[in-house]
Amino acid sequence: MTLSSPVITDSKPEAAPGGDDGGGGAVDRVYGFLRSIPTGFLWLIVVVWSIPTLGLFVNSIRDRDAQRATGWWKVEPGDFTLDNYDQIFAARAGLGRSLLNSAAIAIPATIIPIAIAAFAAYGFAWIDFRGRKGLFIATVSLLAIPLQVALIPALQMFNNGAHFTLPLIDKTITLIPDFDLAGTTTAVWLTHTGFAMPFAIFLLHNYISSLPRDIFEAARIDGADHFTIFWRLVLPLSIPVLAAFAIFQFLWTWNDYLIANTMIGANASEQPTTIVIANLAGDFGRNENILPAGAFVQAFIPLIVFFALQRYFVRGILAGSVKG
Amino acid sequence: MQTLERSDESASEETVSTLRRNVLRRDRTPREYLTLGVGVLVVLGLLVWSFFESKIRTTSVTVVVAVVASGGIWVGANLLFDQVRDNYQRFNAIAYAIIGAVVGVLLHGNLITVGSGEGFLPWVLGPLAGAASFGAIGLALALNDDPQRRLAIGLGGSAAIGLVISLLIRDVYYPGLDAVAIVAYTVVLAAIGGGLSYLRKRPPVGGVLLGAALGWLIGAWGGADLGEGSIATSLVATLPVALLIGTRLGISKNLDYAERLALDTRSRATIFVGPALLFIFGLLVIPAIRTAYLSLLDRDSQEWVGLENYTSVFTDRDSLDLENWTWMFTSVPFLIGIGVLVIALIVGIQMRRTTGYAVEIGNPTMAPLIVGALLVSFGVFTALRGTIINNMWWVVVVTFGSTAMGLAIAVFADQRRGERVAKSIVFMPMAISLVGASIIWRFVYAARDISTEQTGVLNALWVGLGKLSTGSGLPTLIITAVLILILLGLFMMLAYNLTRYGVGRAVVPGVLILLVGWFFIRFIGAFGTVGVGGFKVAPDGEISAQTVNFVQEGPYNNFWLMVIMIWIQTGFAMVILSAAMKAVPTEFIEAAKIDGATDSQIFWRVTLPQIATTIGVVVTTTIVGVMKVYDIVKVMTNGQFGTQVLANNMFQEAFSFTNIGKGAALAMLIFLSVLPIMYSNIRRMQREG
Amino acid sequence: MSKSRWRKLLALLMVFGLIAAACGDDDDEATDASEEAGDDGEGDGDGDGESAAASGDFGGAVVTITGPERTDGDIASINDALNQHFEPLNLTVEYTGDADWEANINTQVEGGNPPDISFFPQPGKLADFARAGSVVELTDGVNAAIDENWAEGYQLDGNVDGVQFGVPAKTDLKSxxxxxxxxxxxxxxxxxxxxxxxxxxxxxxxxxxxxxxxxxxxxxxxxxxxxxxxxxxxxxxxxxxxxxxxxxxxxxxxxxxxxxxxxxxxxxxxxxxxxxxxxxxxxxxxxxxxxxxxxxxxxxxxxxxxxxxxxxxxxxxxxxxxxxxxxxxxxxxxxxxxxxxxxTAGTLAAAFNEDPATMAVLEYIATSDYAENRQRILTEFLGGGLSGYLSAAQGQDPSVYQPLEQEFLSILADAEISRFxxxxxxxxxxxxxxxxxxxxxxxxxxxxxxxxxxxxxxxxxx
CATH class of the missing domain: 3.40.190.10 (Periplasmic binding protein-like II)
Known part of the structure; x- marks a missing residue:
């Protein structure tokens, strides 16, 4: 796309503030009001978006009978109770331990895929090798695989390793030894790492491939090799997208139920918070009243992560430096 | 990104050095020091804690060892191949030494050779010896270009190593030989090796030699009963392998500079892309192939049934029900949609006359076109029913809804006061797990008997609106007045825009007037309408409240489930698009501003094209995510009340009903139906990028 | 982590490195090395130490159980009732309530990672697993305990083609x-x-x-x-x-x-x-x-x-x-x-292995003693009131049940016909x-x- 030509093609008169035709003061004021609609719209969305969460929060500090009897907006100060939270933190299933387990899953499952995917994205974007495009499309296409289908094979692999029986001499060669990983948090984050790859590569490649070619060429002329370019240029320049991906990957892995549930199985001591809280609800929804509180406990750490990483979305990491 | 090249042609070394200075050598602000300090404290705290908590200890040790070891290997490999171009001898020696060390580890670490054992010194002995001997051969080969000398070095070195290894093997490992296996493996693998070399357009001898060596190794050692042989069989099993490899090395040539450059690139490709492919292969490719195979078998994976699982999906009435397709022509959204499309047509003709383009990004034709198309699609999707139709509906609504919302918020919030607060709140749903989200929305959608209080926000509002609009109290009057004011304002805006800017700018207020006016007429009960909201009129004319059962009343219950997904997914779109917008170079925007462009022009003409590929990423990811969505449906309805989607159907069949064949077929359908979208999107993005 | 696992990890990392190098290098012999590396994964026995315990000491064995019941009270009462009994025998029971039991048990069995015991709320699924050979036949000891404590009608729910696979563990009265x-x-x-x-x-x-x-x-x-x-x-x-x-x-x-x-x-x-x-x-x-x-x-x-x-x-x-x-x-x-x-409804416990510790736990679950203890602990945990738990095992002390629960039991006992x-x-x-x-x-x-x-x-x- 070219920048210069189409920007101002349709040359409509601009409504300069304070207008050149003096007559329409009131009209201009109304118009000015209407022009602020986007901001109003933004805050309207914000309010609408927060209502469900607000309701959840209010309900999390009301007891079961109150939750069922009246809407949350009719809450009275006297209704507040921390019983639901007490119940969660006192749970036999061990919320503290489960939070540790969640961290033991989510942290490696965030950092490791970022590293590996950044390598691959750089490789696909800036290293010229045969079959690059085809391989890239094939990789990203795997995004479409419903991960449920991969759960059982992955579990089998973590359970038994991977073996290959040689024909004729009937000897089994172990391709991946059995590390006895089934039922551990390690199995969970390894699985997350694999499943995250297509999206991570897709997202990072989109960003890394759009970095200006000049930078790379200049660096190559300087004699920098791929490793140096990647390490010294690409990584620092990709901070916003890395932060974005880190946020999502952390949230997905922190909030994941399915993979953890499959890989951990019956091993209660390795269960992350999602499983513990879902199980707390009781069969037939017997303890549904503590779910709002559970959801808040669950969401607390992801929100901190989001706030912490949000500051990396800063305008012009790249632009400012090119200009300078 | 050609724009950038053009806009700054002098981008060169200067750019890069500035970049480095700006990005890497920034002065640290006090805040960063604070962050750093907090980080250090957290790490220290964790260390102390891990002293008491074994879980943290084992996890962090596992992770650190895994990261450091694989990171070390990765960086090491990079450093190694850094040598290829200019220090070929060094590279060759190190590469051979590493291979030797690995052979040493394998032999010695597994207690196969004499002298191995527990303890540090015995453990490192084998690897060191391997590294030294192999490294020497590598160096010698790199230093010599004469073919005969090379052959001599290869053969001699490998013979010596082979001899030493076979003599050092402990007697419990002496293999009892199986001549048939040796011959068969050697011949077969030699043929394969030769074939591969031929396919790679190389002289086949090398491949044959390597294949034969591998075959001999597997045949002699793999087929053997260990411990039954003697030192002689050990020699027979080892020496030929070594000699074959030695010959292969001996007949090869040292790489010239061009070949070394090629090797450099090729090795980098492997080093950078390889680790990802390894994970992808193990966790996605193999399972995918397995699923494709299972989808052709019956429910217990016992018998071959061909495509029966697939045909059963399409012939099932629950999957695809086109019986009532004529309903679409009478459905309200369809008719309104057609009406809006007509407006779009008129506006389009008008625009064509003034600007030469009927439809253009950001011109007034776009809004009615999109709204009309959406409404028509609603008409179609509510008339045609079934799992497959539901999936299409989900894709259209959620993809459009969340991307548009995310984009709108990213734009409106950009550099405004409260940006962080607004974005954080919109992002919040992403942080709530799906269990949490479903609980929330159960509360939002809850309907109670009209004799009791409503506990769901939506029903409370809906019933309240019904009461207001059918009532006649003060609140009703106030709302009527407010509506009148809004309508007046809109008419003013319409008139202002019509007189000043022509038809184009009048479209949005015009459509708004239609909507608000319709609501106003319904609300005051003019023209034979009764009111708007949750109420019903009994035959005797008595008006009573009525709730909407959002989750169960089809077909729009589908839409209410999609709302949940939009609620969650908008945060995703917003964050990605916002990050992309922040990366749009400021001077583009400043340049446009200097040229006098309005905010909306800057957005449509500058920002949007810049982030087009990112929008592609968001759309593609959302489509894929929507096709795979199962949690929401599972928790809210489990596919009942006509809300089934493919992914939940798959989960049910595969995991609850243990109908593995059909589950696999559904999974393949999801995969195959997304594939064309993915492919075209990626190709388009690549072309644009 | 055991020492052998470290060694395996190291070997594997070496192999990864080698493969990476091999793919980059023109031609070399790395592939055969990787296969040799595999050999060391074999032959390492699982040293969990679940040794047979004829002497009444299970040597610290751990028996894992899953089931659909998962309120705090259920988890506490199942765990405590079992562990109070087995603690002196040096055996630990870990019960996990699973919100998605119906789907998960299939995954776990197929993935080769089932628990030792699971509570089946659905005899139909138990029968499927029994016919597929996933759950194991009960030992004579367990069968004897069932015969002693349960009326025939309840036993039949866990009987598949004439062989007993399930131990009745809980009874729900629906009528x-x-x-x-x-x-x-x-x-x-x-x-x-x-x-x-x-x-x-x-x-x-x-x-x-x-x-x-x-x-x-x-x-x-x-x-x-x-x-x-x-x-x-x-x-x-x-x-x-x-x-x-x-x-x-x-x-x-x-x-x-x-x-x-x-x-x-x-x-x-x-x-x-x-x-x-x-x-x-x-x-x-x-x-x-x-x-x-x-x-x-x-x-x-x-x-x-x-x-x-x-x-x-x-x-x-x-x-x-x-x-x-x-x-x-x-x-x-x-x-x-x-x-x-x-x-009626209820749960049936069935085992996925024949380990003596597993069977010992099943044998205890079959007894009225277990039912009584579980009810007692659950009632205490909930601070009185109705527990929601019920067992039709014979010979329980009725005093652990509240009056209404005793009425449930008498309806069950009066019934000439009961069907799951x-x-x-x-x-x-x-x-x-x-x-x-x-x-x-x-x-x-x-x-x-x-x-x-x-x-x-x-x-x-x-």
């Missing part, structure tokens, strides 16, 4: 109707003795125009529809007897046969707007547990639901306490011919699929009885 005796008395209604009397009572209450006769709700999240299937099963037992019931659940009697349609029609006729109060507006939108509040609030008179429904009443509700006029009690869901059939919940015996495609969904459609009035029955029949896997 009961919750009501407030005080209100019945005040309004002049009597507890019905036959099904016809029940229907007549419903009509009478509806005609009186006060509170509705019945509270019904079949919403239960992803399992919406199951209370409907319970009604059908209870009516099948009452209208057509146990033999027809057995034919029905094995599909010898097709789902669209007149007998089944009659039962479905009976339910549809009973669940009219005049007869039913549904707090969510419609029956299918009302959560079944939301019916406790209206019952005590006097918006309806009766609610047919299993014994575990006790847990959903608001705090302060008393059960079968004659001194409280608002007390809640149950009566037996009346029958037709006086043969007093009951519909039919939808749990049918294939999941039906029992947890179309039976629920078509039932819901029927209740919503979206289909008629004949169509619903026919569609369910069509979905029966051949």
């Amino acid at each position: 009961i109707v919750w009501y407030q005796p005080g209100r019945f008395e005040a309004d002049g209604y009597a507890v019905p003795e036959t099904l016809d009397e029940f229907k007549a009572l419903v009509d009478e209450m509806a005609a009186a125009g006060g509170a509705k006769p019945l509270c019904v709700g079949i919403e239960s999240g992803q399992a919406t529809g199951w209370p409907f299937t319970d009604w059908i099963e209870d009516l099948m037992l009452r209208l057509h007897g146990p033999e027809v019931y057995d034919q029905w659940i094995s599909n010898e009697l097709p789902f669209d046969s007149p007998e089944v349609q009659e039962a479905m029609q009976t339910v549809v006729d009973l669940w009219t707007d005049e007869n039913v109060f549904a707090s969510g507006g419609t029956i299918s939108a009302t959560s079944f547990f939301d019916n406790a509040q209206p019952l005590v609030d006097g918006q309806c008179y009766m609610h047919r639901q299993a014994n575990f429904f006790a847990g959903f009443f608001p705090e302060g509700t008393t059960f079968a306490d004659d001194s409280d006029p608002d007390t809640v009690s149950v009566f037996y869901f009346p029958d037709v011919s006086g043969d007093r059939p009951v519909l 919940d039919g939808s749990d015996l049918m294939p999941a495609d039906v029992g947890a699929g179309t039976f629920w969904s078509e039932g819901t459609s029927l209740v919503n009035g979206d289909t008629d009885v004949a169509t619903a029955a026919q569609r369910i029949q069509e979905s029966w896997p051949s």
Whole structure:
């Protein structure tokens, strides 16, 4: 796309503030009001978006009978109770331990895929090798695989390793030894790492491939090799997208139920918070009243992560430096 | 990104050095020091804690060892191949030494050779010896270009190593030989090796030699009963392998500079892309192939049934029900949609006359076109029913809804006061797990008997609106007045825009007037309408409240489930698009501003094209995510009340009903139906990028 | 981490490095090395130390159990009841309640990572696993314990083709109707003795125009529809007897046969707007547990639901306490011919390995001692009231049960015929699929009885 030509093609008169035709003061004021609609719209969305969460929060500090009897907006100060939270933190299933387990899953499952995917994205974007495009499309296409289908094979692999029986001499060669990983948090984050790859590569490649070619060429002329370019240029320049991906990957892995549930199985001591809280609800929804509180406990750490990483979305990491 | 090249042609070394200075050598602000300090404290705290908590200890040790070891290997490999171009001898020696060390580890670490054992010194002995001997051969080969000398070095070195290894093997490992296996493996693998070399357009001898060596190794050692042989069989099993490899090395040539450059690139490709492919292969490719195979078998994976699982999906009435397709022509959204499309047509003709383009990004034709198309699609999707139709509906609504919302918020919030607060709140749903989200929305959608209080926000509002609009109290009057004011304002805006800017700018207020006016007429009960909201009129004319059962009343219950997904997914779109917008170079925007462009022009003409590929990423990811969505449906309805989607159907069949064949077929359908979208999107993005 | 695992990890990393190098290098011999590396994964025995323990010491063995019960009280009572018994024997039991048990147990078995023992709420699934060889036959010791503690009818639920695989671990009584005796008395209604009397009572209450006769709700999240299937099963037992019931659940009697349609029609006729109060507006939108509040609030008179429904009443509700006029009690869901059939449900424990420790745990679960302990611990945990747990094991000390729970037990003991919940015996495609969904459609009035029955029949896997 070219920048210069189409920007101002349709040359409509601009409504300069304070207008050149003096007559329409009131009209201009109304118009000015209407022009602020986007901001109003933004805050309207914000309010609408927060209502469900607000309701959840209010309900999390009301007891079961109150939750069922009246809407949350009719809450009275006297209704507040921390019983639901007490119940969660006192749970036999061990919320503290489960939070540790969640961290033991989510942290490696965030950092490791970022590293590996950044390598691959750089490789696909800036290293010229045969079959690059085809391989890239094939990789990203795997995004479409419903991960449920991969759960059982992955579990089998973590359970038994991977073996290959040689024909004729009937000897089994172990391709991946059995590390006895089934039922551990390690199995969970390894699985997350694999499943995250297509999206991570897709997202990072989109960003890394759009970095200006000049930078790379200049660096190559300087004699920098791929490793140096990647390490010294690409990584620092990709901070916003890395932060974005880190946020999502952390949230997905922190909030994941399915993979953890499959890989951990019956091993209660390795269960992350999602499983513990879902199980707390009781069969037939017997303890549904503590779910709002559970959801808040669950969401607390992801929100901190989001706030912490949000500051990396800063305008012009790249632009400012090119200009300078 | 050609724009950038053009806009700054002098981008060169200067750019890069500035970049480095700006990005890497920034002065640290006090805040960063604070962050750093907090980080250090957290790490220290964790260390102390891990002293008491074994879980943290084992996890962090596992992770650190895994990261450091694989990171070390990765960086090491990079450093190694850094040598290829200019220090070929060094590279060759190190590469051979590493291979030797690995052979040493394998032999010695597994207690196969004499002298191995527990303890540090015995453990490192084998690897060191391997590294030294192999490294020497590598160096010698790199230093010599004469073919005969090379052959001599290869053969001699490998013979010596082979001899030493076979003599050092402990007697419990002496293999009892199986001549048939040796011959068969050697011949077969030699043929394969030769074939591969031929396919790679190389002289086949090398491949044959390597294949034969591998075959001999597997045949002699793999087929053997260990411990039954003697030192002689050990020699027979080892020496030929070594000699074959030695010959292969001996007949090869040292790489010239061009070949070394090629090797450099090729090795980098492997080093950078390889680790990802390894994970992808193990966790996605193999399972995918397995699923494709299972989808052709019956429910217990016992018998071959061909495509029966697939045909059963399409012939099932629950999957695809086109019986009532004529309903679409009478459905309200369809008719309104057609009406809006007509407006779009008129506006389009008008625009064509003034600007030469009927439809253009950001011109007034776009809004009615999109709204009309959406409404028509609603008409179609509510008339045609079934799992497959539901999936299409989900894709259209959620993809459009969340991307548009995310984009709108990213734009409106950009550099405004409260940006962080607004974005954080919109992002919040992403942080709530799906269990949490479903609980929330159960509360939002809850309907109670009209004799009791409503506990769901939506029903409370809906019933309240019904009461207001059918009532006649003060609140009703106030709302009527407010509506009148809004309508007046809109008419003013319409008139202002019509007189000043022509038809184009009048479209949005015009459509708004239609909507608000319709609501106003319904609300005051003019023209034979009764009111708007949750109420019903009994035959005797008595008006009573009525709730909407959002989750169960089809077909729009589908839409209410999609709302949940939009609620969650908008945060995703917003964050990605916002990050992309922040990366749009400021001077583009400043340049446009200097040229006098309005905010909306800057957005449509500058920002949007810049982030087009990112929008592609968001759309593609959302489509894929929507096709795979199962949690929401599972928790809210489990596919009942006509809300089934493919992914939940798959989960049910595969995991609850243990109908593995059909589950696999559904999974393949999801995969195959997304594939064309993915492919075209990626190709388009690549072309644009 | 054991030392051998470290070694394996190191070897594997080496292999990775090698492969990376190999792929980059022109041609080399790295591949054979990687295969040799594999060899060291073999032969490392699993040193978990679950050695046989004839001497009564299991050497620190750990037995994992999963099951669908997962409230805090359930987890605490199962874990404590078992561990109190096995602690002296140096054996630890870890019970995990699983919110998604039905799907997870399949995954775990297929992935090769099942627990040692699982509680099956569905004998049908247990039978599938037994026939596929996933669960193991019980040892003689366990069988002896079952014979000693359980009546034959309950044993049969865990019996697959003549071999015992399941240990009864919990009993739910479904054929009961919750009501407030005080209100019945005040309004002049009597507890019905036959099904016809029940229907007549419903009509009478509806005609009186006060509170509705019945509270019904079949919403239960992803399992919406199951209370409907319970009604059908209870009516099948009452209208057509146990033999027809057995034919029905094995599909010898097709789902669209007149007998089944009659039962479905009976339910549809009973669940009219005049007869039913549904707090969510419609029956299918009302959560079944939301019916406790209206019952005590006097918006309806009766609610047919299993014994575990006790847990959903608001705090302060008393059960079968004659001194409280608002007390809640149950009566037996009346029958037709006086043969007093009951519909039951419950869990069966089955093992995925033959380990002595596993079998020892199963043997204990079979005893009345376990049932008693679990009930006692659960009641203590909940601070009194009804526990929601019930076991039909013989020889329990009745004093661990509350008066109303003792009544449940006496209904169970009086029953000449008892049948397990039919939808749990049918294939999941039906029992947890179309039976629920078509039932819901029927209740919503979206289909008629004949169509619903026919569609369910069509979905029966051949």
